[in-house]
Amino acid sequence: MRRGVPARLARLAGALVVLGLALSGCSAVAAERPTVVVTTNILGDITRNMVGDQAEVVVLMESNADPHSFGISARQAAVIENADLIVHNGGGLEEGILNHVEAAAAEGVPTVAAMDAVEPLAFTHGDDDGGGDAQDPHFWTDPARVAEAAEAIAGSVLEHVDGVDSDAVQAQTGSYVQQLGELEASMEASFAAIEPARRKLITNHHVFGYLAARFGFEVIGAVIPSGTTLASPSSADLNDLTSKIRSAGVVAIFADSSQPERLAQVLAAEAGQDIAVVPLFTESLGAEGSAGATYLDMMRANTESITQALS
Known part of the structure; x- marks a missing residue:
């Protein structure tokens, strides 16, 4: 459903702001296209694959940022207010x-x-998240759920963004969903090399619940016992996790490549075992040219790292 004339005038004024922004780095010609604003860089990459050149996709979150804590400028806020569509994680x-x-x-x-x-999952472990009742927002670690989200985003683009070529968006979405299916199959094949007894995950916060459910892993715990990086572990939390690591025979702790891994290193040392600390792309894409520059690249790189660490 489209908004009335005042809203259209506001969007036109907002487009003039967009022209002067280094945010999107786009030309005046690109700025004349409708604007889809996306909050996180993972969803931004997914959306761009479906939208193509049918609209200008403006991503608010920079690479290697934390989706729980990143903020925006006044100029970025103006872009949000004048968007044709906003895509956010929820x-x-x-x-x-x-x-x-x-x-x-x-x-x-x-x-x-x-x-x-x-279909949302509750946190596998979540003492700070309502005792396991809170929804886990990190659905992108499951490519099958990403495919469902991608189709919903494409549907919203077709419903709300004027001037896009429906056939082009649908074709691009179909192609991308097929790539997601191929990604899921390749992950399954790679993880098959890991013995069931070694499919145990420790991360720096609770981010792999969906991957665990899809591919048959067990989440033992997290350095930060929460679904957000804004929480902090207590001494009791770390002591409890150390005991779990020893009893479960954990061989690796997976840390976010964009976050400090000091606590993970301390935990590995405290456990008194030969435990590797392995960086993964978990909540943000890496910089352009890195192994995690796109969603598909990020998941392939993580799959390889997890398989090598646990095999």
Whole structure:
């Protein structure tokens, strides 16, 4: 459903702001296209694969950033307010900018939460998240759920963004969903090399619940016993996790490549075992040219790292 004339005028004024932004680095010609604003860089890459050149996709979160804590500038807030569509993760992930998304929605800007399209999981371990009742927003570690979210995002683009070529968006979405299916199959084949007794995950916070459920892993715990990086572990938390590591025979702790791994290193040393600390791309894409520059690349790189560490 489209908004009225005042909203259209506001969007036109906002487009003039976009022209001057280094945010998107786009030309004046590109800025004339409709604008889809995406909060996280993982969803941004997914959306770009489906939208192609049909709209300008503006991603708010930079590479190697933390979706729980990143914030935006006043200029970026203006882009949100004047978007043709806002794509966000949902599930409380983008804690630093959720108020901006909600404010834009209240003013009539169409929004789509990717989490609304998937079956959510509760946190496997979540003492700080409502005793396991809180939804886990990290659905992208499961390519099958990403495919569901991708189709929902494409549907919102076709519904709310004027001027896009429906056939092009549908074709690009179909191609990308096929690539996601191929990714899931390749992950399954790679993980088959890991013995069931070694499929145990320790991460720096609870981020791999969906991957564990899809591919048959057990989440033993996390350095930060929460679904957000904004929490902090207590001494009792670390002592409890150390005991779990020893009893479960954990051989690797997986740390976010964009976050400090000091606590993970301390935990590995405290466990008194030969435990590797392995960096993964978990909540953000890596920089351009890195092994995690796109969602597909990120998942392939993580699969290889997990398989090598646990095989």
